[in-house]
Amino acid sequence: MKPSLLDYTQKELAELIQPKFRVKQIFGWLYHNYAQSFEDMKNIPKALKEELTEKYIVNPMKIIKKELSTDGTIKYLFELQDAKTVEAVWLKMKDEKRDAQGELTQEARYTICVSTQVGCKVGCAFCLTAKGGFTRDLTAGEIVAQVVNLKRDNNHKHNRMINIVYMGMGEPLDNLDNLAKAIEIFKEQEGLCISAKRQTVSTSGLSNKIDQLGQMDLGVHIAISLHAVDDELRSELIPMNKAHNINSIIEAVKRFPIDTRKRVMFEYLVIKDKNDDLGSAKKLVKLLHGIKAKVNLIYFNPYPGTPYDRPQLKDMVDFQEYLVSHGLLCTIRDSKGIDISAACGQLKEKENKK
Ligand code: SAH
Numbered sequence: 001m002k003p004s005l006l007d008y009t010q011k012e013l014a015e016l017i018q019p020k021f022r023v024k025q026i027f028g029w030l031y032h033n034y035a036q037s038f039e040d041m042k043n044i045p046k047a048l049k050e051e052l053t054e055k056y057i058v059n060p061m062k063i064i065k066k067e068l069s070t071d072g073t074i075k076y077l078f079e080l081q082d083a084k085t086v087e088a089v090w091l092k093m094k095d096e097k098r099d100a101q102g103e104l105t106q107e108a109r110y111t112i113c114v115s116t117q118v119g120c121k122v123g124c125a126f127c128l129t130a131k132g133g134f135t136r137d138l139t140a141g142e143i144v145a146q147v148v149n150l151k152r153d154n155n156h157k158h159n160r161m162i163n164i165v166y167m168g169m170g171e172p173l174d175n176l177d178n179l180a181k182a183i184e185i186f187k188e189q190e191g192l193c194i195s196a197k198r199q200t201v202s203t204s205g206l207s208n209k210i211d212q213l214g215q216m217d218l219g220v221h222i223a224i225s226l227h228a229v230d231d232e233l234r235s236e237l238i239p240m241n242k243a244h245n246i247n248s249i250i251e252a253v254k255r256f257p258i259d260t261r262k263r264v265m266f267e268y269l270v271i272k273d274k275n276d277d278l279g280s281a282k283k284l285v286k287l288l289h290g291i292k293a294k295v296n297l298i299y300f301n302p303y304p305g306t307p308y309d310r311p312q313l314k315d316m317v318d319f320q321e322y323l324v325s326h327g328l329l330c331t332i333r334d335s336k337g338i339d340i341s342a343a344c345g346q347l348k349e350k351e352n353k354k
Pocket residue numbers: 126127128166167168169170171172202203204224225267269298299300301302343344
């Protein structure tokens with residue numbers, strides 16, 4: 001597998017490519033024009049392009065499947081150089097706004113959900129990605145390329161704002177070096193210029209790696225996939241909870257450097273008759289005491305063969321009301337793309353069955 005130019009920061013490319021002023025041009029082709037290949041790079045001399053073609057590729061993946069939802073969500077399946085596949089999702093967060101004359105007053109807002117691994121080692125009992133086991137880490141370039149390809153496919157200009165959530169397939173903190181590199185590449189001023197504040201890393205709670213990420217001081221947000229308030233249930237749902245229990249996660253979150261105006265997000269996957277009772281809500285309030293937290297309740301999204309069920313709307317709302325009435329911020333994640341195959345791993349799974 002040849003490395004991709006998307007694997008490198010601008011500074012690193014300046015060490016690899018001569019003369020240096022070409023790097024700025026190439027960066028423009030990669031991140032402002034979303035070039036797919038060296039042929040696309042019109043003002044780069046042929047000799048340099050030939051030299052680069054020997055060692056590198058531009059786009060390390062191709063879109064092999066796309067599913068559109070009625071709510072504006074688009075789910076993508078990518079094929080990598082070694083024929084492995086991963087998903088990324090284009091989520092519409094806010095509709096565009098127009099005034100009475102029909103003039104655009106605010107553009108629609110989007111978030112891209114990216115994958116960090118092919119498969120996952122964590123093995124959560126409720127997660128379809130886990131079923132296929134772990135194949136490999138994604139390179140930084142493969143993480144970056146998901147965003148470049150989705151922006152390109154949606155004609156989303158390079159300078160339009162976008163948020164990134166590392167919530168696709170895989171455990172981001174299990175691939176910390178490539179994750180950190182991708183975060184830096186997204187931040188590049190002459191690239192996509194996506195500030196760390198617009199990037200959220202979701203983790204199943206590897207507490208030692210939460211500390212490592214914090215020490216890197218990249219400025220990203222974290223979201224903790226908590227899902228349970230006692231270690232017994234959490235270990236059933238997320239086996240590695242035995243090594244990184246709830247308490248160790250809470251302590252790591254308290255040490256994590258956060259923007260004082262922001263909150264740490266706790267994701268709570270609600271499963272019918274497992275963790276949807278008010279007793280759990282009460283424990284959750286206690287657990288998060290003293291943390292500037294925001295809870296995001298997620299409906300468990302069933303798939304064939306799972307022993308778990310989707311919770312009732314009423315139980316979700318009661319749970320939310322309990323948290324809110326006890327001073328916690330709490331949202332219910334609207335099931336974006338429910339008509340296409342919402343949760344991570346589900347599009348890939350459908351493809352494998354064909
Ligand atoms: N590995 C990281 C990030 C990717 S998983 C993590 O676990 O946080 C992204 C999210 O998808 C997690 O919050 C997870 O709880 C959720 N998820 C996995 N399977 C799901 C399912 N069947 N229904 C709803 N959400 C699911």
